[in-house]
Amino acid sequence: MKTLRIVVFAFLSAWLFCAHANTDADYQLLIKEVRCVTCPNQSIAESNAPIAISMRHEIQSRLQSNESVADIKAFLVERYGNEVLYQPPVEQGTWFLWFAPFAVLIAALLFWLIKVR
Amino acid sequence: MKRISSNKHAYVVVFFAAVTLLLWQTLFKNRHDYENLNIKVPNLILNDFVSEKNVELKSLQGKPYILHFWATWCGVCIKEHNDWLEFAQNADLPIVGVNFHDQPKQAKQFLQRKGNPYQYSISDAEGAFGVQLGLKGTPETFVVNANGKIIYRHTGPVSGKVLNQEILPLL
Numbered sequence: 699m700k701t702l703r704i705v706v707f708a709f710l711s712a713w714l715f716c717a718h719a720n721t722d723a724d725y726q727l728l729i730k731e732v733r734c735v736t737c738p739n740q741s742i743a744e745s746n747a748p749i750a751i752s753m754r755h756e757i758q759s760r761l762q763s764n765e766s767v768a769d770i771k772a773f774l775v776e777r778y779g780n781e782v783l784y785q786p787p788v789e790q791g792t793w794f795l796w797f798a799p800f801a802v803l804i805a806a807l808l809f810w811l812i813k814v815r
Numbered sequence: 816m817k818r819i820s821s822n823k824h825a826y827v828v829v830f831f832a833a834v835t836l837l838l839w840q841t842l843f844k845n846r847h848d849y850e851n852l853n854i855k856v857p858n859l860i861l862n863d864f865v866s867e868k869n870v871e872l873k874s875l876q877g878k879p880y881i882l883h884f885w886a887t888w889c890g891v892c893i894k895e896h897n898d899w900l901e902f903a904q905n906a907d908l909p910i911v912g913v914n915f916h917d918q919p920k921q922a923k924q925f926l927q928r929k930g931n932p933y934q935y936s937i938s939d940a941e942g943a944f945g946v947q948l949g950l951k952g953t954p955e956t957f958v959v960n961a962n963g964k965i966i967y968r969h970t971g972p973v974s975g976k977v978l979n980q981e982i983l984p985l986l
Contacts, residue, residue, distance in 0.1 A: 735951040748886075748916035749952055752942025759943075777854065777949030794837045801837075805830045812826070 721761045728757055728767060731784050732774060741784065854965045856882070857947050864919035865926060865936040870911075873963070879986045880909040882957040883933070884945060886917040887925050889953040895972040896929055902978045903932035908986055911935045915953050916942050958985050 726743075732753060734745035742750040742757075753774070760770050771783060780786035788796050858873040883899065885892040903910055912933030914922040919938040926936060939945055948957060951970050958967035967985050969977060 747952070748942055749945065749950060752916070752946045755941060756943060756946045777946075778951075794834075798834065798837065801830070801834065805826075808826060 724767055725758055725761050728761075728770065729754055731771075732757070733782050733784055735778055735782060738781075854948065856959055856963045856965065857944075859944060859947075861937040861939070861944065862919075863935050864914070864923050864938045865931065865933075870935050870937060875909065875911070875959075876963045877961055878908065879958065879960050880911060881982065882911050882913055882948070882959060884913045884915045884939070884950055884953050884955045884957075886915050886953045887921050888917065891972045892954045893925075895954060895974075896932075898973060898975050898978065899932040900930045901975060906978075906983065906986075909934040911937060913937045913939050913944065915939050915945055915950070956982070958982055 729743040730741050732742045734740045734742050734747055734750040734753075736747035736749050737745045740750075742753045757770055760773070761767075774782050775787075780789075780792055786792045786795065856872055856875075858871070860869050860871045862868075863870050885896075887893070899910070910933050912926075912931075912935070914936065917938070917940065919940065922936070922938070926933075937944075942950075948965065949968075954972055956969045956973055957965050960966045967982065969982070973982070
Protein backbone atom coordinates (compact mmCIF):
# COMPACT_ATOMS: atom_id res chain seq x y z
CA MET A 699 0.00 0.00 0.00
CA LYS A 700 2.82 2.36 0.93
CA THR A 701 4.66 1.43 -2.26
CA LEU A 702 1.52 2.09 -4.27
CA ARG A 703 1.14 5.54 -2.71
CA ILE A 704 4.77 6.37 -3.47
CA VAL A 705 4.37 5.21 -7.08
CA VAL A 706 1.17 7.24 -7.56
CA PHE A 707 2.77 10.31 -5.99
CA ALA A 708 5.89 9.96 -8.15
CA PHE A 709 3.78 9.52 -11.28
CA LEU A 710 1.63 12.58 -10.49
CA SER A 711 4.67 14.68 -9.70
CA ALA A 712 6.38 13.70 -12.94
CA TRP A 713 3.20 14.37 -14.94
CA LEU A 714 2.73 17.80 -13.34
CA PHE A 715 6.38 18.67 -13.89
CA CYS A 716 6.21 17.72 -17.58
CA ALA A 717 2.95 19.59 -18.09
CA HIS A 718 4.40 22.67 -16.44
CA ALA A 719 7.66 22.36 -18.38
CA ASN A 720 5.75 22.13 -21.68
CA THR A 721 3.60 25.14 -20.75
CA ASP A 722 6.68 27.06 -19.73
CA ALA A 723 8.47 26.22 -22.98
CA ASP A 724 5.41 27.28 -25.01
CA TYR A 725 5.20 30.50 -23.01
CA GLN A 726 8.86 31.35 -23.57
CA LEU A 727 8.54 30.70 -27.31
CA LEU A 728 5.27 32.56 -27.70
CA ILE A 729 6.29 35.76 -25.93
CA LYS A 730 9.23 36.03 -28.31
CA GLU A 731 6.94 35.62 -31.32
CA VAL A 732 4.49 38.33 -30.31
CA ARG A 733 5.27 41.95 -31.09
CA CYS A 734 4.79 44.67 -28.48
CA VAL A 735 2.02 46.93 -29.80
CA THR A 736 3.38 49.99 -27.97
CA CYS A 737 7.06 49.43 -28.81
CA PRO A 738 6.86 47.52 -32.14
CA ASN A 739 10.62 47.04 -32.35
CA GLN A 740 10.47 44.74 -29.35
CA SER A 741 8.73 41.50 -28.61
CA ILE A 742 6.55 41.35 -25.53
CA ALA A 743 9.32 39.28 -23.95
CA GLU A 744 11.64 42.29 -24.14
CA SER A 745 9.21 45.16 -23.63
CA ASN A 746 8.28 46.72 -20.29
CA ALA A 747 5.32 48.61 -21.72
CA PRO A 748 2.20 48.06 -19.59
CA ILE A 749 0.29 46.43 -22.43
CA ALA A 750 3.20 44.02 -23.05
CA ILE A 751 3.10 42.98 -19.39
CA SER A 752 -0.67 42.44 -19.68
CA MET A 753 -0.25 40.41 -22.86
CA ARG A 754 2.33 38.18 -21.15
CA HIS A 755 -0.09 37.58 -18.29
CA GLU A 756 -2.89 36.82 -20.72
CA ILE A 757 -0.75 34.29 -22.62
CA GLN A 758 0.36 32.64 -19.41
CA SER A 759 -3.20 32.42 -18.14
CA ARG A 760 -4.44 30.89 -21.39
CA LEU A 761 -1.63 28.34 -21.55
CA GLN A 762 -2.39 27.31 -17.98
CA SER A 763 -6.01 26.82 -19.04
CA ASN A 764 -4.70 24.34 -21.65
CA GLU A 765 -5.44 26.58 -24.57
CA SER A 766 -3.34 25.73 -27.62
CA VAL A 767 -0.62 28.02 -28.99
CA ALA A 768 -2.54 28.29 -32.26
CA ASP A 769 -5.70 29.43 -30.45
CA ILE A 770 -3.79 32.00 -28.42
CA LYS A 771 -2.21 33.38 -31.60
CA ALA A 772 -5.66 33.53 -33.21
CA PHE A 773 -6.97 35.39 -30.15
CA LEU A 774 -4.22 38.00 -30.46
CA VAL A 775 -4.51 38.35 -34.24
CA GLU A 776 -8.27 38.86 -33.97
CA ARG A 777 -7.68 41.84 -31.72
CA TYR A 778 -4.40 43.31 -32.99
CA GLY A 779 -4.14 42.16 -36.57
CA ASN A 780 -1.49 40.02 -38.27
CA GLU A 781 1.17 42.57 -37.42
CA VAL A 782 1.15 41.42 -33.78
CA LEU A 783 3.01 38.27 -34.82
CA TYR A 784 6.59 38.34 -36.02
CA GLN A 785 5.65 35.53 -38.39
CA PRO A 786 2.23 36.39 -39.77
CA PRO A 787 0.29 33.72 -41.65
CA VAL A 788 0.55 33.49 -45.44
CA GLU A 789 -2.78 34.82 -46.68
CA GLN A 790 -4.10 37.50 -49.02
CA GLY A 791 -3.33 40.28 -46.57
CA THR A 792 0.30 39.25 -46.21
CA TRP A 793 1.20 38.23 -49.78
CA PHE A 794 3.26 41.37 -50.29
CA LEU A 795 5.18 40.78 -47.09
CA TRP A 796 6.04 37.18 -47.95
CA PHE A 797 6.50 37.30 -51.72
CA ALA A 798 7.85 40.78 -52.47
CA PRO A 799 11.49 39.89 -51.63
CA PHE A 800 11.36 36.92 -54.03
CA ALA A 801 9.64 39.04 -56.68
CA VAL A 802 12.36 41.68 -56.39
CA LEU A 803 15.07 39.01 -56.59
CA ILE A 804 13.53 37.45 -59.69
CA ALA A 805 13.11 40.86 -61.29
CA ALA A 806 16.75 41.72 -60.54
CA LEU A 807 17.89 38.39 -62.08
CA LEU A 808 15.76 38.97 -65.17
CA PHE A 809 17.10 42.48 -65.52
CA TRP A 810 20.69 41.18 -65.23
CA LEU A 811 20.04 38.42 -67.78
CA ILE A 812 18.59 40.90 -70.24
CA LYS A 813 21.54 43.20 -69.75
CA VAL A 814 24.04 40.36 -70.25
CA ARG A 815 22.31 39.35 -73.51
CA MET B 816 18.88 47.06 -80.06
CA LYS B 817 15.77 49.19 -79.97
CA ARG B 818 13.63 46.05 -79.55
CA ILE B 819 15.69 44.79 -76.56
CA SER B 820 15.43 48.22 -74.93
CA SER B 821 11.64 48.40 -75.35
CA ASN B 822 11.29 44.79 -74.06
CA LYS B 823 13.36 45.76 -70.99
CA HIS B 824 11.07 48.70 -70.36
CA ALA B 825 8.04 46.48 -70.74
CA TYR B 826 9.40 44.05 -68.12
CA VAL B 827 10.03 46.91 -65.70
CA VAL B 828 6.52 48.30 -66.21
CA VAL B 829 4.95 44.86 -65.75
CA PHE B 830 7.03 44.26 -62.62
CA PHE B 831 6.02 47.54 -60.98
CA ALA B 832 2.39 47.03 -62.00
CA ALA B 833 2.46 43.62 -60.33
CA VAL B 834 4.03 45.03 -57.16
CA THR B 835 1.47 47.86 -57.06
CA LEU B 836 -1.39 45.39 -57.45
CA LEU B 837 0.01 43.20 -54.69
CA LEU B 838 0.41 46.23 -52.45
CA TRP B 839 -3.16 47.35 -53.21
CA GLN B 840 -4.46 43.92 -52.29
CA THR B 841 -2.72 43.97 -48.94
CA LEU B 842 -3.14 47.61 -47.93
CA PHE B 843 -6.68 48.28 -48.99
CA LYS B 844 -8.43 44.96 -49.36
CA ASN B 845 -7.63 43.50 -45.98
CA ARG B 846 -7.66 46.42 -43.60
CA HIS B 847 -7.88 45.84 -39.88
CA ASP B 848 -11.38 47.31 -39.85
CA TYR B 849 -13.47 47.20 -36.76
CA GLU B 850 -16.60 46.82 -38.84
CA ASN B 851 -15.31 43.44 -39.91
CA LEU B 852 -14.21 42.23 -36.52
CA ASN B 853 -16.46 40.36 -34.22
CA ILE B 854 -15.13 41.85 -30.98
CA LYS B 855 -17.76 42.03 -28.31
CA VAL B 856 -17.09 43.57 -24.96
CA PRO B 857 -16.66 40.58 -22.62
CA ASN B 858 -19.16 40.12 -19.85
CA LEU B 859 -16.91 40.99 -16.94
CA ILE B 860 -17.71 42.27 -13.49
CA LEU B 861 -15.27 45.02 -12.63
CA ASN B 862 -14.87 47.29 -9.66
CA ASP B 863 -15.89 50.94 -9.81
CA PHE B 864 -13.29 52.55 -7.55
CA VAL B 865 -15.23 55.80 -7.16
CA SER B 866 -18.60 54.42 -6.12
CA GLU B 867 -16.89 51.29 -4.69
CA LYS B 868 -19.52 49.08 -6.31
CA ASN B 869 -19.15 46.34 -8.87
CA VAL B 870 -20.15 47.02 -12.43
CA GLU B 871 -21.34 44.21 -14.69
CA LEU B 872 -20.46 45.20 -18.25
CA LYS B 873 -23.43 43.27 -19.60
CA SER B 874 -25.74 45.68 -17.80
CA LEU B 875 -24.47 48.47 -20.06
CA GLN B 876 -25.92 46.81 -23.15
CA GLY B 877 -29.08 48.22 -24.65
CA LYS B 878 -27.65 51.58 -25.57
CA PRO B 879 -24.31 52.72 -27.00
CA TYR B 880 -21.55 53.82 -24.68
CA ILE B 881 -17.93 54.87 -24.72
CA LEU B 882 -15.04 53.03 -23.10
CA HIS B 883 -12.08 55.28 -22.46
CA PHE B 884 -8.79 53.83 -21.23
CA TRP B 885 -6.60 56.22 -19.27
CA ALA B 886 -4.01 56.36 -16.48
CA THR B 887 -2.66 58.92 -14.05
CA TRP B 888 0.90 58.14 -15.24
CA CYS B 889 -0.12 58.96 -18.82
CA GLY B 890 0.73 62.61 -19.53
CA VAL B 891 -1.42 62.76 -22.65
CA CYS B 892 -4.41 61.42 -20.69
CA ILE B 893 -4.02 64.23 -18.14
CA LYS B 894 -3.79 66.78 -20.91
CA GLU B 895 -7.01 65.67 -22.63
CA HIS B 896 -8.98 65.30 -19.38
CA ASN B 897 -10.68 68.68 -19.78
CA ASP B 898 -11.93 67.70 -23.24
CA TRP B 899 -13.62 64.70 -21.67
CA LEU B 900 -15.18 66.85 -18.94
CA GLU B 901 -16.65 69.14 -21.58
CA PHE B 902 -17.84 66.22 -23.73
CA ALA B 903 -19.49 64.53 -20.76
CA GLN B 904 -21.52 67.65 -20.04
CA ASN B 905 -22.94 67.77 -23.57
CA ALA B 906 -23.16 64.11 -24.56
CA ASP B 907 -26.18 62.09 -23.57
CA LEU B 908 -24.55 58.71 -23.17
CA PRO B 909 -22.52 56.77 -20.63
CA ILE B 910 -18.78 57.23 -20.66
CA VAL B 911 -16.99 54.43 -18.87
CA GLY B 912 -13.51 55.37 -17.76
CA VAL B 913 -11.16 52.41 -17.49
CA ASN B 914 -8.13 53.14 -15.38
CA PHE B 915 -5.39 51.01 -16.90
CA HIS B 916 -2.35 49.59 -15.06
CA ASP B 917 -2.74 52.16 -12.33
CA GLN B 918 -3.48 52.50 -8.66
CA PRO B 919 -7.22 53.02 -8.04
CA LYS B 920 -6.51 55.21 -4.99
CA GLN B 921 -4.36 57.55 -7.06
CA ALA B 922 -6.91 57.57 -9.89
CA LYS B 923 -9.73 58.37 -7.49
CA GLN B 924 -7.78 61.28 -6.00
CA PHE B 925 -7.11 62.62 -9.49
CA LEU B 926 -10.79 62.49 -10.45
CA GLN B 927 -11.83 64.14 -7.20
CA ARG B 928 -9.31 66.90 -7.78
CA LYS B 929 -9.79 67.50 -11.52
CA GLY B 930 -13.40 66.45 -12.05
CA ASN B 931 -14.92 63.14 -13.11
CA PRO B 932 -16.41 62.82 -16.61
CA TYR B 933 -17.11 59.11 -16.22
CA GLN B 934 -20.39 57.52 -15.30
CA TYR B 935 -18.42 54.51 -14.18
CA SER B 936 -14.75 54.48 -13.19
CA ILE B 937 -13.46 50.97 -13.59
CA SER B 938 -10.08 49.69 -12.52
CA ASP B 939 -8.13 47.46 -14.91
CA ALA B 940 -5.00 47.28 -12.79
CA GLU B 941 -3.62 44.13 -14.45
CA GLY B 942 -4.65 45.20 -17.94
CA ALA B 943 -6.56 41.99 -18.65
CA PHE B 944 -9.66 43.84 -19.82
CA GLY B 945 -7.57 45.98 -22.15
CA VAL B 946 -6.02 42.95 -23.83
CA GLN B 947 -9.51 41.47 -24.36
CA LEU B 948 -10.38 44.50 -26.47
CA GLY B 949 -7.07 44.78 -28.30
CA LEU B 950 -5.88 47.83 -26.41
CA LYS B 951 -2.58 49.25 -27.66
CA GLY B 952 -1.92 51.83 -24.98
CA THR B 953 -3.36 54.85 -23.27
CA PRO B 954 -5.27 56.96 -24.05
CA GLU B 955 -7.50 54.83 -26.19
CA THR B 956 -11.22 55.14 -26.80
CA PHE B 957 -13.71 52.52 -27.92
CA VAL B 958 -17.27 53.14 -29.03
CA VAL B 959 -19.56 50.24 -28.19
CA ASN B 960 -22.97 49.78 -29.84
CA ALA B 961 -26.17 48.73 -28.10
CA ASN B 962 -25.33 45.04 -28.70
CA GLY B 963 -22.01 45.31 -26.91
CA LYS B 964 -19.93 45.24 -30.10
CA ILE B 965 -17.03 47.61 -30.69
CA ILE B 966 -17.77 49.77 -33.73
CA TYR B 967 -14.99 52.35 -33.52
CA ARG B 968 -11.66 52.86 -31.91
CA HIS B 969 -9.41 55.88 -31.50
CA THR B 970 -5.83 55.43 -30.37
CA GLY B 971 -4.26 58.50 -28.84
CA PRO B 972 -5.67 61.72 -27.44
CA VAL B 973 -9.07 62.95 -28.46
CA SER B 974 -9.84 66.56 -29.14
CA GLY B 975 -13.24 68.18 -28.98
CA LYS B 976 -13.29 67.87 -32.77
CA VAL B 977 -12.76 64.09 -32.70
CA LEU B 978 -15.34 63.64 -29.98
CA ASN B 979 -17.99 65.73 -31.66
CA GLN B 980 -17.33 65.07 -35.33
CA GLU B 981 -16.19 61.44 -35.37
CA ILE B 982 -17.50 59.75 -32.25
CA LEU B 983 -20.81 61.47 -31.59
CA PRO B 984 -22.21 60.81 -35.10
CA LEU B 985 -21.73 57.08 -34.52
CA LEU B 986 -24.10 57.05 -31.57
